[in-house]
Structures are given as C-alpha cells and as structure tokens.
Amino acid sequence: MSTPRRLTAEALGTGLLVCTVVGSGIMAETLTEDTGLALLANTLPTGAILMVLITILGPLSGAHFNPAVTLVFALRREIAGMLALAYVAAQVAGGIVGTFAAHAMFAQPVLQASLHVRTGGAQWFAEALAAFGLVLTILGGLRSRPEAVPVLVGLYITAAYWFTASTSFANPAVAIARSLTDTFSGIRPADLPGFIIAECAGAVLAAGFCGWLFRERT
Template identity: 50%
Template sequence: MSSSLGRRALAEAVGSAALVAVVVGSGIQATELSHDVGVQLLANSLATVFGLGVLIALLGPVSGAHFNPVVTLAAWFTGRRTPGGLTLRDVAAYVPAQTAGAIGGAVLADAMFAKPLVQWSTHDRSAVHLWLGELVATAGLVLLIFGLGRTARAHLAPVAVASYIGAAYWFTSSTSFANPAVTIGRAFTDTFAGIAPASVGPFIAAQIAGAALGLGLVAAVFAHPAPARTGTVPAQSEPELAAPSAS
C-alpha cells in the first residue's frame, strides 16, 4: 500500500472517531428534537448512512476505511497468503487506533452537546435476541464487503456499505452495531446511542461469530476473487478490501 503504516493508522483513528461522533451526536440531537422513538431512530440512522458513506469515500484511499476490528481481522485472514495483504503488524496498529478513535468520538459528541465527557452508559442491551441481531448484522456486513471485492464492484462500497448499515438499523433487533470498536466507544456515553459496559462483551462475541459466518458465506457464494486488482480505492488489492460499519 502506498501510505505509511502510521498514516494509515491515523486515518483509521480519525475515521472511527468521526463515525462514532456522527452516531452519538445525531442520537443526542434526535432526542432533543423529538420525543418519538421512531423519529429518533430514523434521524440517527440517516445521519449514520450519510456520514459513513462520506468517510469511506474520503479515507478509503489512505487506509481502506475499515474503522472496524472485525473487518480488519477478516481482511488479514483472507489476504494473509497474498502479496500486499494486511500483515499482523498492520492489524496491531489498526485495531488500537480504531478503538481509541471510537472512544474519542463518543467523548467529542458529548462535549459538543454539553454532556458529561465520560459517563458510562446505563442502556442495558443484554438479551439473546439482541446478540442474534448482532451476529446477523455483522455476517451481512462482511459478506457485502468481501463480496464486492470478489465481484470487482469495490467502487460501490461507499454507497453499498452505508446503505446496508442504514437498513440494518431497522431490520436487526440490536440496531446493528456490528463493530467492536464502536461498541466500546458507545459505552462511554449515557445517551441514546449508548450501551452499558456489561453488555459490551457479549455484543463483541456475537460480532466476532458473525464475521466468521460472513467469511464462510463469502467462500460458499463466491468461488474465486476477481482476477483484476480491485478494492475500495485504487491503492488496495482485493484481499485488503474493507469498509467500515457501525450504527
């Protein structure tokens, strides 16, 4: 990849921070403007769709716009035997950057709305049906991202991934976090988009299981990667293709 690892890790941190700021900030704004939960979720999901699409288009040329540890791990796993694929060194830089950025984004959103900068969420999300929702959301996200790469349609990632996340807000019981870093970040804010710290571990476990299922579906549905170099941006090779996820 053309960018240095430090520059790519910084892009992942900035993108993750911006993504969580969009998710948390739009959630706060929605609850201040409306008391209707349906309207609140609609506003939150629309803001996330637009913000996510912009971030993928903007930062994809630098880092691949993962913003998501399970996407980074899936990209490493699928490309580990491919020249130019992500290395474990890349993963070791990306994942902490994504997590730190997500936490920073939640703190920033709280600051913009004059909320306590760090306040653990009291929004309990501990239920089997919510974990199932996370598994489904993450599996679908991984299938989409790597399916686009294998069919040489990676240029559609900004629109396709953002649209999928927007839909998953509504068709999954968990409202589709589908991202361990974002899940951790959202524990730091006691607002509409928050998640109680005790609920974080099971959510992440469901997301990891969903990523594994998604990779299995990619292997089953798509026989071989596209022969030409593809990716979210020209700097990426097919096994490195990835794009972000969160809600």
C-alpha cells in the first residue's frame, strides 16, 4: 500500500478508537451515576470497535493505532524508522481529532484539558503490564493465528479494562488524546509522562520476551 494510504488508515483508525473511548465515556456519564456500570459501558464499545478497526484497516497499514506497537515493529525491523515516525505522528493527530469529534457530538466544548488525576507507582505498573500483555497478544496471535488477531486484541483490551488499576490505556496516542477531555475517560496532562514511559517500557519488554518465547528452534 502507498504511504499516504497507510498513514490515513493509522490516523482514521486511531481517531475512531479514541472517539469511541471518549464518546462512550460521555454517554455512560449521562446515563448512569453508577461508576461500575459506567466503566462497563465504556469497556464494551472499546473492545468491539477494536475488532472492527483491526479487521478492516489491518490489510492497509497493519492496524497499529498505537505508538508503542509501532515501536515494537520498528525494533523488530518490520517497519522502517522514518515510516514508524510518520505512523506515530498520524496516530497522535488522529487521536486528538477523535477526542474533538466526540466532544462535538455531545455538544461539549471542543477544547478541554482533563483534571482527572491518574498517577503513582501502581498506575504506572498497571500501564506497563497492560502494554506488555497487549504486545504479547499481538505477537502471539500473529505467530499462531493471524486471522484471529482482531478478536484477540478486542478481548484482551476488554479484559484489561477491568484487571488493571489504570483501566488499560496501553497506548501513548490514546493517552495524549484523553488528556484533552475532562470527561469520564480523561487523564490529567501532567500525568502523561509516567503513563507514556510505562507503556513504551512494557511494550519493549514484551518484544524481547516474545523474541525468546516464540523463537523457532533450529
């Protein structure tokens, strides 16, 4: 596929993913005051849209939608360095537009900054673990059943929403986009560095671990 089409797929996919995360969070806040029910209402659409987006856009760009995932494939030399940087730029830009689109749909101020505090060692560890598990799911799925990767990733994120203390952002582009919404799914901009470092660290660790775990014997 041509580079413009690949970058468009990455921006579009990340944008629709973020729009789903933020939009379903706003809808959940509108419909219920029960935090657990609101989280469930935020979780299910996110897992569902991931299955859809990876299925339809995967053949175009590989459906990374995540700078940490792109970093892993760059380290594995499966994507060129300059193209990887372009992927990350497209993902971040698409995610930001996705947040703005969700705000516009729900008649919210388009420009916002989150006040939702998400920081501390437990949160950072949760993000590292979430990213580790996501990369393990992707690489393991590609090795054993590539056609199942959309379902595997959607199910993993659905589960990780609930078993991680951070609700499994596992994605620097999504974290940046969510810092621009003061709604249910937001994260305070000041808390971004810890999340992004933890996510990238978890992804890199998973890449190394999978290189050993799934290595073919010769």
